[in-house]
Amino acid sequence: MHFCKTKRHVWLQKEDALKCCNGYKRQLVVGDQIPEDARNVQIEDETGVRFCRIWVKVEEKNPYLEEEISEHELEES
Numbered sequence: 739m740h741f742c743k744t745k746r747h748v749w750l751q752k753e754d755a756l757k758c759c760n761g762y763k764r765q766l767v768v769g770d771q772i773p774e775d776a777r778n779v780q781i782e783d784e785t786g787v788r789f790c791r792i793w794v795k796v797e798e799k800n801p802y803l804e805e806e807i808s809e810h811e812l813e814e815s
């Protein structure tokens with residue numbers, strides 16, 4: 739077992755633990771969206787649709803930029 743960066747989640751694979759809470763998030767992909775090297779593909783019983791969860795990079799927000807915008811709005815009002 740491997741803990742992620744924040745120690746809030748546990749993963750069987752070390753590579754998953756390294757990405758969790760560390761600039762990546764889990765996203766559900768179906769059918770043709772599933773990458774060929776995906777290890778955890780599942781098939782939904784009812785529909786037969788293949789799906790799995792992959793890691794995608796999180797778009798990082800710039801907290802300083804947001805601060806600047808809100809300050810500017812205050813000046814105007």
Ligand SMILES: [Zn+2]
Pocket residue numbers: 742743744745746747758759
């Ligand atoms: Zn995590």
